[in-house]
Amino acid sequence: MIIVTGGAGFIGSCLVAALKARGEVVAVVDRLRDQGKWRNLAKHPPDLLIDPDALETFLSNSTEITAVFHMGAISSTTARDGDLVWRTNVELSETLLDWCAVRDVPFFYASSAATYGAADRPELFSDAPDSLSALRPLNLYGWSKHVFDQHLQARIDSGGLMPRQWAGLKFFNVYGPNEYHKGSMISVVKVKYDEVMRGAPARLFRSDRPDLEDGAQARDFIWVGDLISVMLWLHDHPAVSGLFNCGTGTARTYVDLANAVCDAAGVPRRIEFIDMPESLQGQYQSYTCADMTRLREAGYDRPFTSLEDGITRYVRDYLATPDPYL
Template sequence: MNFIVTGGAGFIGSHIADHLIEQNHSVTVIDNFHATKLENLSRFTNKIEILDMDILDYEKLRNVVKNADGVFHEAALTLVQESFTKQKEYHDVNVTGTENILKLAKEFGFKVVYASSSSVYGNTKKVPIKEDAERKPLNPYGNTKLEDEYLAEKYSKLGVPIIGLRYFNVYGPRQNIAYAGVITKFLENIANRKTPIINGDGLQIRDFVYVGDVAKANLIAMESKVNFAFVNIGTGIALSINDLANIIIKASGLAIKPVHGPPLEGDVRTSQADVSLAKKLLNWKAETKLEDWLNETVQQIMKN
């Protein structure tokens, strides 16, 4: 199949591109390299068509996607804190850019699997969070992802096959600060033999899901007969930020304790997925265990 990955040089997009190549698909990556790196695609550079292009350039986009069998739409601005100060830019890229993809999907008839986010939920009353929970984002980034869901609903009614995968906290190789990963920040501190800094009291709950599992979920969603859904992509396992810091410190063997800084604006308190719909609709389940991956990664870091 001939697939396109927008934001395909980014953290999640590059893993989707790798997985597609491993499954013998044709892959074109569209990326403007705003916060992404060509080296993320180094495993299969010779097998992937890479286009330095912006999803806001509608005519160029149209020429590229017209022969696609499906589009994995990962291109987005993702920094929660930055979204407060760059609201127009976040709306342009995350909402207008997404609508460009959906308009073209309607014109050319391809399926779209795109990156939604657990940030659409905000602080929910019930945990684990089911897909039918009320959507009340706490920050402008989350608002753009909610607007994308409204667009998905609209274009689905116009006949576009579309699945929005609500990613929880994705982690793994190639994660950078642009993806705002707490794991990345903690590991960076450990690499510099510094203590992890926790924003707030550390009692925030997160559901960490491995990027390789997320890439598999994307292809399963694309190949499924499901024509419209929003699906949580997480593990269903809750972990506090304090516990995360302690796992990393323990693995490092360093005699340090985490330090607490001020809480972040727009930070969700509790985020844990109910993953039963992913299992039922897509027969997908996360396989990688966070603690195993952390132990292995920290040991590698400590050797350097």
């Protein structure tokens, strides 16, 4: 049995779909609540659905778990409740790491590119262990992920007990199906698609930096299917452990993204620039780009989907269909 925390969420449910397609027995740890998250699992229901509050009891009584994929987290970059974020993103991660270490069960977890903070040059996005101490996340979410990355590395450095395999993935800007419940944290691709299908222009934030043109803010946008491919590859290569970036290695501008959405939707290209919300000013990453060297050196050699191809696939196979779920 494989455990997927956050398995009813965006990335987690896509992972569950891939694992179920392989014939795996999957236990999802999540709450469905009233946001329509059940639809993320409708086509590939888990074998078990575990309430997060019951997880520790379940773990203490289970002897058949073969891997843990820890995708569950408070992932909002505007989160303000530091105590809740700490309990969810740090303490729960450490509990799962401890459990996997004692039982020697492979442990895979979601870190984030938000740990890089205001880094604005390719060489600053290094996932090497000796680069951790230099990172300065801009928000509570990024900081919490950084804290766990540091705690895990400190355990390794001190010779602490670790699982036979472990891997943390610094997810960059992920887009794709099953993200529809995420509210303000939904991908820019989906937001722009909804705008242009209403007949409006694609609206982008004006730059909050004098040295950067409006719309020239750039991110490493990764199709969710590529991210799932990386996680399954890690699962299939038990000799590989480490903290790895998970992007494409290419930064693309928001203008590129808006144009690709318009093209995929079959509407004329139109962009309107608006002021950045005050809540994002001072903590907005104007540039992200994954250094993929370490994952490539570990043996992952599959190509990543281009922004245009990924957006076209998202629109054609999901957003423009009556049932947009994976």
